[in-house]
Structures are given as structure tokens and as C-alpha cells.
Amino acid sequence: MAVKEGRWDCQYCGTTGNLGRHRQCQNCSRSRPEDTKFYIADDAEVTDKRLQKLAKVGPDWVCEFCGTSNAADISVCGSCGAARESSSPVQGVKDYGLDEVPTTGDMTLDEDPRKSEAQPTDTSKKRMLPVAVIVGIAIVAIICLAAVAFLIFGGRDSDASVSGYQWERSFEVEAFQTVNEEDWELPAGARLLSQKEEIHHYDQILDHYETRQRQVEERVQTGTESYVCGQRDLGNGFFEDIQCERPIYETQVRTESYEEPIYRDEPVYQPLYTYEIDKWIVVRTENSQGSDHSPYWPRADLNNDERQGESQESYIVFFTDADGETYEWETTLDEWQQFEQGQKVILKLNALRELSDIEFP
Ligand SMILES: [Zn+2]
Ligand SMILES: [Zn+2]
Known part of the structure; x- marks a missing residue:
């Protein structure tokens, strides 16, 4: 199983990146204490046989008398000569999932080059995306507003006068x-x-x-198949792959x-x-129409077995403007009857030059 050498940070002098094989800080020579946090700074596998052997001996123990960290395979403190006791603290063995493996120590949180490099690119990416989206939304909004403005303000008023009528009335017999x-x-x-x-x-x-x-x-x-699913902190400065099995x-x-x-x-x-x-069925339609201002219903010459059925009516006014352009306006009988021949009106034309409303000056 692949072995990696960990790193640790000295909590006394702040030195970062001490190699796992070293039990003394390379700067201040203080022994690493119990519960030192080991981390993996690079993924390089340990190939040196001597280091691989060091990894296998088990977790370190700490001398109760002088606080020195000692390898598991020695029973007497290398610094003061005191014997290992059953009560001597032992560095813990920890299992990490692949995404939990620590890559920095407690001292390097602000100094890790990968983190300080990654942060600006990360935030710039996060800012770049919304800017593109906002620009896109803005362009669509401007186009929509322009279209609405064209329809509302693209129209114009036109002076005109009533120039004619048309009406039609019919009913079924x-x-x-x-x-x-x-x-x-x-x-x-x-x-x-x-x-x-x-x-x-x-x-x-x-x-x-x-x-x-x-x-x-x-x-x-x-x-x-077996695969590497995590890293085990061996408690002596080294890490070992954790193997898991999965079905193929x-x-x-x-x-x-x-x-x-x-x-x-x-x-x-x-x-x-x-x-x-026996039932009522439509036998004919009676119809009357004209282009004057006096509509009337067609005469109903009903036989004994006949009755009047559904009726229909429509009323149209024509307007002519100064350019000689004529517009048609279909309306209700009430409104239609109030128009007078030659009466001045203001035509509300939309952007497509269609008559949308009428105002009276
Ligand atoms: Zn130190
Ligand atoms: Zn000691």
C-alpha cells in the first residue's frame, strides 16, 4: 500500500512544513507534542525502504516526563531515558475520506500558496458569469421596451371627418x-x-x-475492484492509502x-x-342593408308556420383624412347614431397605420 510522508507545523515557533520523519522542529528543535496535526502537502509516494519501514512501526508515544515524541518501536525516551508507561500519551491514528485529507497545518491557513492563488481566480469567475447574464438580460429588456415604445408612440393622430356609413341587418326565418x-x-x-x-x-x-x-x-x-478511498494518518508523520472495494x-x-x-x-x-x-328549421334569411344613416329591419313576411329566428346587425362609419385616406370603424348602434356627416374627429392610428381609437376635438 502506498505510503506518503506527512508534514507538520511547529506550534512553538510557527515553522511550517516540518517533514513527518522529524520529531523535532527543524527551526527551534522543540519536540512535536501530542495531537500534532499531520497533513499531506504533496502527493509524492514514499519509495525509500527506510522511510517505508518508519511508517509501519505504529503511532508515536510522548514521554510523560520531558514531553519528547518517540517512535513506537523504542521503549525508552530518547531524550531523558524514562521508560514508556502504559499511561504514556499516544499520537492518534485518524482515517480521512479523499476529500477530507488535510493539506495544510494549523499555521499555514493564510500562507498556503494554492489557497491564495485560487481565491482571486475563483471570485473573478463568479463575478464574470453574472455580468454576462446581466448584459444578456439588459439587451433583451431594451429590445422589448423598444418594441412596446414603437407600438405606443409609433402611432400618430390624424384629423379626419365622417365621410359615410354602412349598415346591415338580417334575421333568420x-x-x-x-x-x-x-x-x-x-x-x-x-x-x-x-x-x-x-x-x-x-x-x-x-x-x-x-x-x-x-x-x-x-x-x-x-x-x-479495490480503489483508494481515503488516507490514514498513521500517527508517526506518515500516511497510508485506505483501500475500499467496489463492484464492477x-x-x-x-x-x-x-x-x-x-x-x-x-x-x-x-x-x-x-x-x-317536427322541428323548427331555418328556411331563409331576410336581409336589409344600406349606406345611409337610417337603418331598418327587413320586412318579415311570415307564414302561419313560420317564426323569426336569430338576428344579426352591424354598423360601420367611414372617416376620410386630409390625404384622402379612408378608415373604417365598426361600432355599436348607439355610438353609430351619434356621428354626423362631416363631423370632425381625431383618429388614433397605431404604428401599423390601423385605426385604434377615435377622439372628438
Ligand atoms: Zn519550532
Ligand atoms: Zn523523556
């Missing part, structure tokens, strides 16, 4: 007649003439199954048989009725 009809149901008041069985609709009926083949994809576990999957295609249901259309018959029935 209905007669009470006997008619022949066909339907799946017999309405009230109908007199049945005949009936026959006809196809009303089709039902989907399961006829049989057919054995067919199809390709199916399956995720199949074909084995396992493969997508395999196989052919399988299945039963496909086959349907057939089964006609469903119902009686279709032919009948006669």
Missing part, C-alpha cells in the same frame, strides 16, 4: 317542418320509420398471444422471448333509427 333524421337514439317526439343494426364502434378483443424475441440490456456485476458492472445484451398479445377489432352493432320529427 324558421319554419315548423317534418324532417327525416338518423340517430343511435330516438329523441322525444320522434316517429320511428325503420331501424337496422349498424356498426356503432369497434372493441379491441384479445385474440391470441405470439411468442416473439427481443433484446434486453442488463447491468451485471462481473467482479470487484457491465452492460450485457441478451435475447429473451416474450408473449405479445395480438388484438383484433370486433365490431359492436347497435340499432340505428330512422325517424321523422
